[in-house]
Amino acid sequence: VQLVESGGGLVQAGESLRLSCAASGFIDEEFAVGWIRQAPGKEREILSCMGRQRGKYYHQDLRQEKFRISSDPEKNMVYLQMNHLQPEDTAIYYCAAVDDWGQWCTALRHYDYEVWGQGTQVTVAS
Numbered sequence: 001v002q003l004v005e006s007g008g009g010l011v012q013a014g015e016s017l018r019l020s021c022a023a024s025g026f027i028d029e030e031f032a033v034g035w036i037r038q039a040p041g042k043e044r045e046i047l048s049c050m051g052r053q054r055g056k057y058y059h060q061d062l063r064q065e066k067f068r069i070s071s072d073p074e075k076n077m078v079y080l081q082m083n084h085l086q087p088e089d090t091a092i093y094y095c096a097a098v099d100d101w102g103q104w105c106t107a108l109r110h111y112d113y114e115v116w117g118q119g120t121q122v123t124v125a126s
Contacts, residue, residue: 001025001115003033003095008120013086019120021078021095030054032098032105034113035069035080037122039091044110048080053102060106085124092119 007019023033034049048069050059059069066089068081078095096113 001097003097003115003117005093005095005117005120008093008122010123010125011085013124013126015085015124016081016083017085017122019080019082019093019095019122021080021117023076023078023095023097026076026097028099030100030102032101032108032113033071033078034096034105034108034110035067035078035093036096036110036113037089037091037093038119039088042091044094046108046110049105049108050078051102051105056103058103058105062106082122085122087124087126090123091121093122094119 002024004022030053032051035047036044038044047067048061050069050071071078094116096116098114
């Protein structure tokens, strides 16, 4: 499995940004993909996750007032829409994947994810 993030950059406070994660190589019928960020000096934080289980797709947002996950299975893409960004949202944003879990992806901790992309930097200026 390979994951490649894109879409990061420098934005002003209050603006929106959409990150993309291109996924390839999934073999398992059930899997989960999460968006996770890490700010300087802080622990990794899971923002949203999605999973496939028994042919269905599930999307879960842990902070839905600001972050929304979506996917395009035909294109093997997972997206993270980020709204009302603030300087404290400055971080490296990763997408990560793990086999199984499916609709139960919210039970995952960041260290449960097995495959990670290289990350994309998001910087929010005040």
